Amino acid sequence: MNEHQMTSDARMNRVPHGSDTLHWYSRLMVLIVSLTAAVPFYLLILLAFKHPEGGLQSISIIPDFHLANLTEAWVKSDLGRALVNTTIMTAGGILLLVLLASMAGYSIARVRSRLNRTIFALLLICMMIPGIINTVPLYTLLIRLRGINTYWSMICVMAANALPFSVFLYASFIRAIPRSLExxxxxxGCSFFEAFWKITFPLMGPVTASVVILQGLGMWNNYAQAVFFLQDRAHRNIPLAVSLFFQQYGANWPLMAAAALIGLVPAVTMFLLFQRYFVEGITAGAIKG
Amino acid sequence: MHISTTSWHRYMALPAFALFSLFFLLPLIQGAGLSLTHWDGFSTPEFAGLDNFREFFRDERALGDVKTTVLFALGSAPLLNLAGLSLALLLNRSFSGRNTTRALLYMPAVISPMIMGSIWYLLLQPRRGLLALLFEQSGITLEGNWMLSGPSALTVLVLVNVWQYAGMTMIIYLAGLQSIPAELYEASAVEGATGVQTFRYIVIPELLPALKINVITNIIGSLSVFDVIIALTGGGPGYDTESLSIYIMRMCYGNKTGYSTAVALMLFVIILIPVIISLRFFDSMEDAA
Structure with a gap:
């Protein structure tokens, strides 16, 4: 141990670790930013549970717990249907995405052929192109393919939009796994495909979690594509159902609030249940980038 | 070592590429072709050379939308990074309630921007909105109407967007901060560096990857903004807060499909320029570090 390290150790022993306590002004800041994040949700709950008596003028900061708004909004907005649709399209999109992106990522990480390098370069360039750029030609294409108002078209479009980033994540993750295992x-006596499926794929848990969470959230919340490709009541997803409900019941605020509240509950529940994975998933995605 | 097993792992990127070609690349190329035509979306497209692009530069609504989109990004992207970094620095210490605060700050980002925008609509409506009502109850009448002027409506949109995604940006900065080895802080303490010097010479260089991912995603995200504007102002007053991506949708439905693909290409260019400039900037920063 050299002299430099010794002084460093001595200092660390003498000086108590300052990061365990917050100054009062830092605590105040934490309180202020927490309130800023929480208050809109509280106000939404106030509105959604507002008893019709006395009108909106009589609203107080203690909720009424009038549940009828929620049941009425649930029935009138057809959000149950939208929930089923959104679940089908998100699950389908994620399944397709994970299957294709993990295979592609594996091949790109392990085989440096001209084909693979070309595909990877194309995907990297397209990572910078938001979906809205090609939505109009895609819309005309899907009319010809009879893909408007179908689950499969949204599944394919959302998976395709998510592919570049996901392949990139898989490829950089697999490069870090030693080849010697395979x-x-x-x-x-395994084939390459067996080696991928039995050895490498099970190791991909963390990166798969990251892809499922990041891209699954985007698919669940999709509006910009859904508004083009899902036009009938039978196929609309949650963001569409909420936005159309707002247009229809634009005067009844407690009812609108109730619909918005129902609409956000699934995503928020998933987040609260799997919070740790959300944070890890976003972090892994960001650090690899 | 010679391995004589099947070698179709070489082609495992092809299924992903096939999906991507059909639902992303093909429409992109088609869009470039359609941008050179007059087309209403139904009849046969008519070749028009660069007419659509000439029209774009004479189209006051389109140019106004460019201005709106760029101003939205100029407000959103820096504010998001500033807020995200400040929050990350605040939360980069251990204190009780830290995980709850982090979850609370991140929660808005998991909700569909369409639904979140609708909620803010209920809260922020001039006179009828819940915040206005609550202020009125406590004897304060809010004068003025932010929805009647373009600049104030755009400011509200920027703030709502920053409110929703500051937590997301924070999570990525927080991951970057926590990957800085403790020895670096110790070393700078030994050298007698001030807080500002530590931040400038230790924290910023180590945060470059997080900064890069946040800046790039915020540029792309804010220049292609769509949902929150539809939910909150619908592009109004007039077309004052209409973004280019909303204009693309409206032109497509307004029987100007050919023109809308030309506008999409212009948006593509508007996104690509700042992305390439910042990628170059970060590359030179990384070389210097």
């Missing part, structure tokens, strides 16, 4: 499996 090579020994291949020596034992």
């Amino acid at each position: 090579e020994s499996a291949i020596m034992d």
